[in-house]
Amino acid sequence: MGEFHRLHLAAAFGTAQEVAARLEQTDDVDVIFDGRTALWQAVNARKFDSVELLLAAGADPARPMMSGWSPARLSLTTAHPLATDEVLTPEEQAAVEERDRLVAALAGFPEADGFSLACVAGIDAGEATRRLKAYVVPDDEVPDVTDWWEEPFEDDNELAIGVTDVPGGCVLMQPWYFTASTPVVANRLSAGTVVYAMYANPKSGNQGRIDRDGEIVGWDLHPGGSPSEADTTSEVLLAHLYAHDAVAYCCAYVGLRPEDDRAFTEPNRWLLLPDRDYWHA
Structure with missing residues (x-):
């Protein structure tokens, strides 16, 4: 070396x-x-x-x-700026300010790995439900999900996903499996918009993908990791701002602005997806 x-x-x-x-x-x-x-x-x-x-x-x-x-x-994005004639654009300065708000709002989530999520820009939970052809679990039939490791939905656990409206779009969250990050879910949700999906793999770390308008545009990504020299100006900034904050990075990439962590810890609605292969169209 x-x-x-x-x-x-x-x-x-x-x-x-x-x-x-x-x-x-x-x-x-x-x-x-x-x-x-x-x-x-x-x-x-x-x-x-x-x-x-x-x-x-x-x-x-x-x-x-x-x-x-x-x-x-x-x-200039840090607490210790160096003397320079260079400046941040108004959009970049806004991104710095949003980073501080967003990281604080998510309050340190997650505490553990093993979950998957999809951050979807521009559509609400109802439209996400329609695109996935999912069944909405009635509130009085939602099991106790305070202990995520007890498979609260039993045989349907792998198909159960929470969904919540947040400013800018919606969040789909599965606390115990990778279904929310699978190709079919991300592809269907991305029609006319953009999705950043992630699986927090306990063995190999965060695995991300980006789908835009029904096409995959990035895969085997590492949200919360270091930027690449091939990244665009905005991608370098996001990677810098959200180093080690993978969930916040996923939100920021698609422009979601959750006000707290409840979309990830206490979803507003639970869905059961149709039983099918979610790895292949």
């Missing part, structure tokens, strides 16, 4: 002391790895002690990278 790679890893995940040790062994503090410098990694990770060390070592905060996000411009 090259020393420049070790410096990048220390800037992204390590301590300031580890960054200082790597700097002593690095000839070029601004070497690019995976489309970004170590300074960019430190700003993205909000490791401000490491940022100061890298700047003192000569790192360039204005160096262009990551679809227009230099380290200095990216820092």
Whole structure:
């Protein structure tokens, strides 16, 4: 492993002391790895002690990278902006403010993995129900779902999904299985709109997909993970703002603005999907 790679890893995940040790062994503090410098990694990770060390070592905060996000411009989204002539657009500033509100509204959800969800822009729970040809479980027939691991819907548990209207669209949530994130569900919900679906896989981490107007446009995604140098300007910003907040990322990607976490913890309506193969059309 090259020393420049070790410096990048220390800037992204390590301590300031580890960054200082790597700097002593690095000839070029601004070497690019995976489309970004170590300074960019430190700003993205909000490791401000490491940022100061890298700047003192000569790192360039204005160096262009990551679809227009230099380290200095990216820092404008944090609590410790660097001196720069670069600015955020009004839309980007609004996204920063919404991030703070949204993360607070979701109150740290989730506490555990194993759930799946679909965030759907522009349609309500009634339209989602119609598109999925789902049966609405009457309120007086909804079982106690406070213990999600007890299979409250018994033999229908894999087909039971909660749905809730939120500002901007609706959320479908399955606490105990991956059905809400399957191709058929996402495809049917996406007609004329966009869906970000995710399965919080306990074994391999968050697995996301994007469907737009009946077509899959992104799969094997990692909401809440690091941005890619191939990402657009807005995608880099979202990945930075919602690092380690996968559910909030899914909402933000499609423009949902839930006011609290109840769409994920206490859905307004429970549906039973038709019994079919949800992996193939």
